[in-house]
Amino acid sequence: MYYYDEFGKEFKDELSFHVYLEEIDERAEWIRTPSRSLSVLTVSGHEVLMPDMEGVDMKDLLADTKKHSGLLLQFPQGMYPLGKTAVSTLKDRARIKGTALMDVKKSVLADILNECLQVAKGDALLRISEGKVRGVLSGDEADYAIISMPELFMVASAYISGDRNGEFFYGYADHNMAQITWKIVDQKMTKAYADLMEEHGKKLFGNLQTFIRIVSSDVGASGANIFYSILDGDFTIVLGEALRTKHRHKQGLEEFSENMESIFQYYKQKLRDIEKLCDIRIRYPVNALSEVMKKQSFGKKLIAETVERFKANFGDQPCSAYEIYCGLCEVLFFARKSGCSPSSLVKMEEKIARCMNVRWHDYDIPGEIT
Numbered sequence: 001m002y003y004y005d006e007f008g009k010e011f012k013d014e015l016s017f018h019v020y021l022e023e024i025d026e027r028a029e030w031i032r033t034p035s036r037s038l039s040v041l042t043v044s045g046h047e048v049l050m051p052d053m054e055g056v057d058m059k060d061l062l063a064d065t066k067k068h069s070g071l072l073l074q075f076p077q078g079m080y081p082l083g084k085t086a087v088s089t090l091k092d093r094a095r096i097k098g099t100a101l102m103d104v105k106k107s108v109l110a111d112i113l114n115e116c117l118q119v120a121k122g123d124a125l126l127r128i129s130e131g132k133v134r135g136v137l138s139g140d141e142a143d144y145a146i147i148s149m150p151e152l153f154m155v156a157s158a159y160i161s162g163d164r165n166g167e168f169f170y171g172y173a174d175h176n177m178a179q180i181t182w183k184i185v186d187q188k189m190t191k192a193y194a195d196l197m198e199e200h201g202k203k204l205f206g207n208l209q210t211f212i213r214i215v216s217s218d219v220g221a222s223g224a225n226i227f228y229s230i231l232d233g234d235f236t237i238v239l240g241e242a243l244r245t246k247h248r249h250k251q252g253l254e255e256f257s258e259n260m261e262s263i264f265q266y267y268k269q270k271l272r273d274i275e276k277l278c279d280i281r282i283r284y285p286v287n288a289l290s291e292v293m294k295k296q297s298f299g300k301k302l303i304a305e306t307v308e309r310f311k312a313n314f315g316d317q318p319c320s321a322y323e324i325y326c327g328l329c330e331v332l333f334f335a336r337k338s339g340c341s342p343s344s345l346v347k348m349e350e351k352i353a354r355c356m357n358v359r360w361h362d363y364d365i366p367g368e369i370t
Helices: 014-027 056-065 082-093 099-104 106-117 149-163 189-201 252-261 265-277 285-295 300-314 322-330 331-337 342-355
Strands: 008-012 029-034 039-042 070-076 078-081 121-131 132-138 169-172 178-184 206-218 224-232 235-238 242-246
Touching: 008 178, 008 342, 014 149, 014 169, 014 178, 014 342, 056 078, 056 265, 070 106, 078 132, 082 106, 082 132, 082 224, 099 235, 106 252, 106 265, 132 242, 149 178, 149 206, 149 252, 169 206, 189 224, 189 265, 224 252, 224 265, 235 242, 242 252, 242 322, 242 331, 252 265, 265 322, 285 300, 285 322, 300 331, 322 331, 322 342
Parallel strands: none
Antiparallel strands: 008 169, 029 121, 039 070, 070 078, 121 132, 169 178, 178 206, 206 224, 224 235, 224 242
16 A cells, blocks of 8 residues: 555556556545534544554554644544645635645644534545545535546547557656656647747757646546647747646546547647747846746746756847747756656646746846846
8 A cells, every 4th residue: 555645656658557546546435524524633642543454554654644744534434644635625625725824733733624624514525545535625516526537547548549649658646646648649730830930930949749648636636637748859848738627517537538639729729829929029038037937936946047048048139938938948857857746847837838828028127137
């Protein structure tokens, strides 16, 4: 059983990825219960209340929980340690927000949560997986509906292998989300991209390759999202925000299948945003890149490294917002180099995509910026 909160697993082939998802799903369960029936306890002082689990070192399980949430969740059907991924969704059910809550003592946090849960409305949908509660989601299907992870990724694999001549590239899963990436043959997209560059007088950085990544979560961290990117030489170009399927109502898998069918059309539309970037002239690109990254809270170290790489590749002469966006995408390289988790990289890619449509001229500032 993979019960450590920091657990993460990489996959070298597609089959082992699917086998893993099936294995986890077979051991997991969903429990629907009134939100006000939930009760939070600290691990410290309540270890003896935890029932044993078959094949699990309970001392080790609780020690790992102490390092992270430090909490147990009790409900009419049982009691489980609260996994790190469930903390934010539990706060959602209690209708409380704020990062300061994680800085208070665990006993104080438990008391606050319990007070708020007593007046909570509706049902909670608990995801129990690998010895812990991994998500405390809304029990209303209008807010959250279960989409089977094994089925979803099998649908994706069937589409990619059948229509897109996909080659498995990378797979990863942890308690937060799962993702799989294929390198695909998409001559329509590469031609559309190459033609766009030619129309704007820009040379390709190298050979074009296309990639599709599917990301999903059963703890509320992500919908069933489809990402499309182009590798232009050594530059990864994030082609806009993901094509999303939300975990709502009962049509999730059907909607995801429809989205898989419309990937090319969706991202061909996103090429229009790339075209807009090509038409935006920026006089002070280094400052613009730095200020956009600050606005999106990329972090000082990543900003400094990305800006230096941009200056080495493009210099500091006026250019289009497209070159700056290409430079911004390089932040993924430095994030990987610094040991950023695959789940965090997905969130960073979403942040990059949002930058595509910023008001670039607002950041075109002369002079030295600190």
